[in-house]
Amino acid sequence: MKFAALFIAFACTVPISLLLRSTPGFPRLFWTVFGILPFMAASMPLFDVGLISWAGEWIGFVYGLELSLVDILAVAALLSFGPGRIPLWCKLPLLIYIGAAALSMLQAYEPLAASFGVWQFARMFLIMVVVARACLEPKTAIYIMQGMALGMAAHLVAVLHQRFGLGLSQAHGLFIHQNTLGMAAHMVLFPHLALLLYGYRGTRWQLLTVMATLLVVIFTASRASVGFSALGIMLLYAILALAGMTQRKMLFALSGAVALAIIAPVAISSFDKRFDEAPLTEDQYDERAAFNRAASFIVDDHPLGVGTNHYVHVAKNYGYSERAGVAPSEVNRNNIVHNAYWLAMAETGYPGIVAFCLMLIVPMITALRTGWRERHNAEGNLLIGCGVALLIAYIHSMYEWVIFGKEVQYLLFTTMGMIFGISLRMNALRDAALPVRNIAMPYRRQAGTAAAQGKLAGEGTW
Template structure:
């Protein structure tokens, strides 16, 4: 079955290329799929392993390709633009290089290679999204895919909640993973809702996102979602205040007020079962272990190897991580420390730059293009990355392929916007020079007649 799945995914590349070539209707569907697929790849088994280490305790289980990889490859091949021309490409390549460098310091180099491979597929998705974002309807279709993906998860979360599940995880396996994924649909949807009169789809994204946040009962997700919603509303109003935005802001605050008691109720149900104090102590123990690993291995222990090293070399025991399967099989709940422990200070720097450089670029683009609807979407993307950066202090899932696909989609859309705007400016300059040249050519004969 594994080889059949591999064959299907590989041969889907030329099929996608044909569909992309045929007509705009098919292209719109495929652009929609780019945003939708990350939510369902695992649940619908839309991936296949060239090499599989199913029991490996790291975040990457082998050399895996997905249907989204195939679609992204088809989009990149079909595009006439060099993928290296997009902004932020160097940041992705640098992080891949840091992961590849960590293979040298790994006693299980193949496991570390798995993570470098994963980052390569993430770069491919980034390039594909950047190309799509330069088309007329591409950004809207990607957002539509994200909205439908989070709406599907909201449906499963509602079903799980009414079935007695304390922390709903949708189809993504864990509530924290779903909570982080929610950021990438919620804030762009809210930004679009405030900027456009076509409100049905973005409204659906906002409502579904808040349902997932409330029913997931994750402290960090709930707190950061509230901050993110307020930040989008505030920045959108400051950037370009309108009567519509004021109305939407008021409605949004009402929805947030309604969702807050539901979220509090979910948290109360959770803490009736688990202790907040115990959870905090466990996180601190994880961080002590990660810091000890990083201190002993400043160049890293090799990507995708934290759990193995923390247990076999005694770091978890010395740090006080409790002895049970859940704790000893999980990485440190801090993506920055995890990146530092596995890929060293070089990997940490690259990881931080990959997040924070696009944040600055997003807000610069938004304020430089106040009359462009893409500027509103850039606000949503910028807030998404800010909340992602904050959430990374409390979660390790930022190093999993699902969330990194989401990150590639967000940064890829921003890269497409920036590249498209630069192309527009160059075209305007060329047109102006041609007009000036034509005026000069016409002026010469007129002057000759006067003489």
């Protein structure tokens, strides 16, 4: 059944690509659905198909060689593109990390299980490149963001039902765990908030998205999600205020103070309910610290890593969890270290953690650098919002591993793709406005068609 569904899905890629090329209104629908789907990953039947599946047999951040609906749509979009390419500097950091993960298979106890992780990052490379190519065209990023907003709206409905209908102290929405939902919220909250503060048209849906996302974050009752969301809001506001204070931004500051007075009791109530049901015991047993110790012991013994997707197998079966003082219950021993950086280092070694950090830093720096330069237009503000989203997700990842989960990775690498695509387009428009003939690269021809016809930078944008 699953392979029949996969065959049908691949058969649909050609007609979908033809529709993307020839039907004017279809790209908006396509990219909106593309933005929604990652939010449905855990709840949609046949969202993904395991070509090889070790579910129930292997414990890691991925259980098999998978293909999902998002991957199929990415292939369809790739077939629809004309001539052009994304420059190597955008792709190289992720390729280097994929190479480091592939090399870690040489140290893996189960090379096939390690290949599951390499395959997942290869799929994310496809997602990032396809989204970057698509965002060379104006409006594509907005369509994807509208899809993300709709996905978050679906989670809000689920969260409200779980909190008030089922009485859950920590709502997880349509995902399996509240930490996944909290991390995913960063990719929605900050880009939409940046456009809202800028005054981009469509204020109503931006405002509703920001409010819905904040409610979702609060009802997760996750300390890290709530705390880092608040930090990100203050940081984003400070950056955009430095870019130029406006009446809208001053009104936001006043409205934010009022909203805080209203939301604070709701947040306090959520945390009270959580801690009443599950009191904190970190003064007696700090689980995160124990996991970190186990990962550090693994790194000491295996400086080149133990193989991607192998942390639990090695920590549990080779005495590292016991040495680190991880609680002996099966649930604890089967858990992944709650720090993405320790996870990357334990599994892919010192070369892997360097490549991992490079992969994360390049798109963030690109977003903040280009966004600040273009801070007086909507694209620049969106880039700053995306850059802050990545920064907060990276800080949050010091306390969670879920940045390795496919649900979060789809949103993470989609955000990276939007950053590269918008930045390349803005660079092409900017270069075309200068009296220098240096726009011969294929991606610049595609991104800056209007500019190449003699228009100034800023025309033909949003």
